[in-house]
Amino acid sequence: MTLYFITGNKNKFLEVKKLLPEIEQLCLDLPEIQEIDPREIIRYKLLEALKHRDGEFIIEDTSLYFKCLNGLPGPLIKWFIKTIGVDGLARLVEALGDDRAEARTIIGYAKSKNEVYFFEGSVKGRIVSPRGEERFDWDRIFQPEGYNKTFAEMTIEEKNKISMRSIAIRKLKEFLES
Numbered sequence: 001m002t003l004y005f006i007t008g009n010k011n012k013f014l015e016v017k018k019l020l021p022e023i024e025q026l027c028l029d030l031p032e033i034q035e036i037d038p039r040e041i042i043r044y045k046l047l048e049a050l051k052h053r054d055g056e057f058i059i060e061d062t063s064l065y066f067k068c069l070n071g072l073p074g075p076l077i078k079w080f081i082k083t084i085g086v087d088g089l090a091r092l093v094e095a096l097g098d099d100r101a102e103a104r105t106i107i108g109y110a111k112s113k114n115e116v117y118f119f120e121g122s123v124k125g126r127i128v129s130p131r132g133e134e135r136f137d138w139d140r141i142f143q144p145e146g147y148n149k150t151f152a153e154m155t156i157e158e159k160n161k162i163s164m165r166s167i168a169i170r171k172l173k174e175f176l177e178s
Contacts, residue, residue, distance in 0.1 A: 003056045012134050019169045038075040042108035051163025062105045068098035081137045086130050090141045093127040101127050105164040107172050
């Protein structure tokens with residue numbers, strides 16, 4: 001059976017395709033509940049996808065957690081970017097005096113409504129002034145620990161070696177192969 005990655009984001013799809021070459025992109029407009037727990041967001045979307053067509057699906061949620069905001073924005077990052085932008089996020093963190101952050105990707109995989117699995121990857125880092133190409137919303141302000149580049153300054157290959165998405169995808173791949 002075909003494994004589909006449900007996303008409309010071509011950059012996310014290209015990153016995942018480099019790690020899972022057999023995956024197919026599927027653009028389904030699914031409702032997204034607003035929730036602090038990304039697993040609940042993903043589970044809801046997977047169950048909705050299963051209502052529309054047969055197949056095995058993955059959906060991912062990538063969140064950004066700021067230490068200075070007790071974990072916000074988390075999975076609400078897209079709404080923070082929509083309202084104050086990445087420049088505003090960088091200034092907010094600077095004003096609060098604690099630039100520590102953690103980027104997390106959770107991938108949900110479903111074969112059926114009774115078989116939903118989750119795979120998580122995370123990377124600690126810091127929030128910096130925007131630098132690099134604008135491929136993903138907040139890649140320009142996230143600098144992983146131990147690196148002097150933001151994700152946006154890295155090539156896809158460099159980023160895929162260390163990113164939270166690639167960690168989660170490798171865990172999924174291991175699961176699928178076992």
